[in-house]
Amino acid sequence: MGKPTGFMEIEREESFERDPIERINDWNEYSAPFTDDEMKRQGARCMDCGTPFCHIGMDIDGATSGCPVYNLIPEWNDLVYKGKWKEALDRLLKTNNFPEFTGRVCPAPCEGSCTVAINDPAVAIKNIEQAIIDKGFENGWITPRIPDHRTGKKIAIVGSGPAGLAAADQLNQAGHKVTVYERADRAGGLLTYGIPNMKLDKDVVERRVQLLRDEGVEFILNTEVGKDISADEIKSSYDSVILCTGAQKHRDLPIEGRDGKGIRFAMDYLTRATESLLDDKVQAEEELDAKGKDVIVIGGGDTGADCIATALRQGANSIVQFGKHPQLPIKRTEDNMWPAYPQVFSLEYAHKEAKYKFGEDIRQYSIQTKKFVTDENGKLKELHTVEMKKTRDENGMFVFEEIPGTEKVWPAQLVLIAIGFEGAEQPVLKAFDVHVERNRVDAKYGDFQTNIDHVFAAGDARRGQSLIVWAINEGREVAHQVDQYLMGETALPTVANM
Ligand SMILES: Cc1cc2nc3c(=O)[nH]c(=O)nc-3n(C[C@H](O)[C@H](O)[C@H](O)COP(=O)(O)OP(=O)(O)OC[C@H]3O[C@@H](n4cnc5c(N)ncnc54)[C@H](O)[C@@H]3O)c2cc1C
Ligand code: SF4
The missing domain is CATH 1.10.1060.10 (Alpha-helical ferredoxin)
Known part of the structure; x- marks a missing residue:
């Protein structure tokens, strides 16, 4: 110890x-x-x-x-x-x-x-x-580990986020020929276009991707499976296919004024900010540049926090973050005891930065946006909100009720919608004809097999929007299953035998 x-x-x-x-x-x-x-x-x-x-x-x-x-x-x-x-x-x-x-x-x-x-x-x-x-x-202890034997089996992985990369790493080490298809111009999934550079430097992601290349994994970028190459071609060219396409189907806020200019999804904003950081030729679109603007982030989660940190660096005039839920307690409550994840108040890196810049915590709790109002050119000028009370209904379920008299108008020229994701994007799943349940690929944790022979699924596409560490877990676990499926036995680890 x-x-x-x-x-x-x-x-x-x-x-x-x-x-x-x-x-x-x-x-x-x-x-x-x-x-x-x-x-x-x-x-x-x-x-x-x-x-x-x-x-x-x-x-x-x-x-x-x-x-x-x-x-x-x-x-x-x-x-x-x-x-x-x-x-x-x-x-x-x-x-x-x-x-x-x-x-x-x-x-x-x-x-x-x-x-x-x-x-x-x-x-x-x-x-x-x-x-x-x-x-x-x-110290140079991490060097390419080139497998000393090859099995002759070929595996396609669709999507290069942490789930796809972890599965690629494991299966390459097992001696299979792994090809990763990615529609973006860089590999990494949300590690690259999603999580901002100040949380995870893109050189750190690229260093790992290069290491995997050096070890024998092939990356085919700028290629959307189901569009640039058909699902049938992938299925017939590989011994096994793993769908690791993530869960990036946006959740929208379809209220009055939503089609105004200056109301955008957080992911579009974060992706464009990283693209222009990585490539001088990519100009930040004016609508997606927070410089000099009053910015409102709708959504109290981590994606919203990443938008705050990005808008601060772009020179926003003011930033406010709206959350639907009340502020969390300072200490654990009786229904949230150790070892459960502590549901307590905290200042994320972005909130600390905003507090330093604007002198106060910029979060607004228990608030709901009622409508967006635009000017004569269709550009966003303000948001109308009302405060909410969180109570339980007669069945014990949480419900939110508006509090009369708490209506408020907020000036804003940029609103970022960060209220989560509905699940996996459907076109690629349709192309493979896999069963989908609640917007996720229907494949059981532990065997990861879809309804289609030799097509597996892992990561957020199967699980719903989650965490990098779960994506790595699923990448490792699906690799174990695929190796077993192809070879009839496997030495790849699984949490069940660790
Ligand atoms: C803004 C943001 C910040 C986050 N911050 C954190 C954090 O700090 N810590 C944490 O643990 N988790 C965080 N998460 C969650 C985490 O990033 C995800 O759970 C994780 O990346 C899921 O990994 P994945 O490999 O399943 O999918 P993804 O990372 O979403 O990767 C899927 C990949 O598939 C590609 N793809 C999709 N369809 C196709 C197709 N048809 N053809 C080719 N390629 C395709 C996509 O382009 C993408 O690159 C964050 C999420 C967001 C949105
Ligand atoms: S990967 Fe595991 S050990 Fe590392 S921070 Fe996450 S939960 Fe903790």
């Missing part, structure tokens, strides 16, 4: 972030580098408790608790504490293909179920994970 008395002597260090004063002026990662010594101290806080809930991911009351890829957290905490970084890296890579992504952007459900967190701040697991993998790259 770490230091036996570490959790009593050492406090959790919270400041592994750059100062907002500095970081809102650039697009570099907001996290700050940490020293070996700092990480050693944080690793020392691990109790190596008898039942480490931190390393087993499960759903409790609809939220993930513990690590969905079963990272061997107490083991690598101990190794970091002892300065055995290479051994810690070997342990980490046993369970997680891409710790450089999760170490930066995972919401760390492991920390909510850390035993130290029962009455103290959790062990800084996510930071330690990032430190281990970053050291691995810095």
Whole structure:
């Protein structure tokens, strides 16, 4: 274990972030580098408790608790504490293909179920994970692993997000020839076009994609399956196909004035911002540039937070974020006890930045947008809202009621709709003729097989919009199944045999 008395002597260090004063002026990662010594101290806080809930991911009351890829957290905490970084890296890579992504952007459900967190701040697991993998790259310990045998089997993966990349990595290492089809000009899915650069530097994503290329995975970009190449051609050319197309079907807000200029989906906004950052030739569309504008983000989740951080860097005049739900409590309530994911108030990186810039928390809770109003040129000029009360109906279900007299008008020239996703985009699923249930591919977790012979599905396309760590889990698990299907046996790991 770490230091036996570490959790009593050492406090959790919270400041592994750059100062907002500095970081809102650039697009570099907001996290700050940490020293070996700092990480050693944080690793020392691990109790190596008898039942480490931190390393087993499960759903409790609809939220993930513990690590969905079963990272061997107490083991690598101990190794970091002892300065055995290479051994810690070997342990980490046993369970997680891409710790450089999760170490930066995972919401760390492991920390909510850390035993130290029962009455103290959790062990800084996510930071330690990032430190281990970053050291691995810095020291040249991560090199291409070229498989020494090839099976002759060919696999097509549609979609290059974390699910597709994890499946590609596993199946390539098993000796199969893997080809990944991606409609965007860069691989990575939401890791590339979705999550902004200040959370996850695009060089970090490209470094991993290049490593996979060096190991033998082929990427075919700018190619939409079902349009640029038919599903039938893919099915007949490969021994197995895995659909990892994500769940990016927007949820809209069809209220009065919705077709005004300046009311856009968050994903269009975030994608264009990253495109223009990565490619000087891509100009930010005027409508999607927050500079000098009053910006309102509708939706209280992480996508909304990413819009805030982006609009700040573009020089927005003001930013407000609307959330439907009331503010969360400061501490856990009785119906949200450890080891469930803590549903408590927090300031995300974007909220800290906005608070620094505008002097207050920019979130508005329990609020509903009633209509958009445009000027004579059809450009957005204001939003009308009303406050809501969250209560339970006679069946005990939550319902929202308008509070009379709380109507308000907000000036705005840019509104970003970030109220979630309805599920997987349907055209590609129709092209493969796979069954769909509630907008997701109907394939059972554990076997991932669709109704179509040799076509499998994994990640958000199967599960609905989720987390990177779950996408990695599903990529690994589907790889296990596909290898078994093709070879009649498999040595690829599954969480069931770890
Ligand atoms: C703005 C935003 C921020 C987020 N931030 C976080 C975060 O901080 N932490 C976290 O854990 N999770 C976060 N998430 C969720 C996380 O990104 C997703 O759960 C994860 O990326 C899902 O992985 P995936 O591989 O299943 O799909 P995706 O990452 O969505 O990738 C699907 C890929 O398939 C491609 N594709 C689709 N159809 C076709 C086709 N017909 N032909 C070829 N290619 C196709 C798409 O272009 C895309 O590249 C965020 C999500 C959003 C929207
Ligand atoms: S992947 Fe996420 S849940 Fe797992 S150890 Fe890392 S931060 Fe925690």
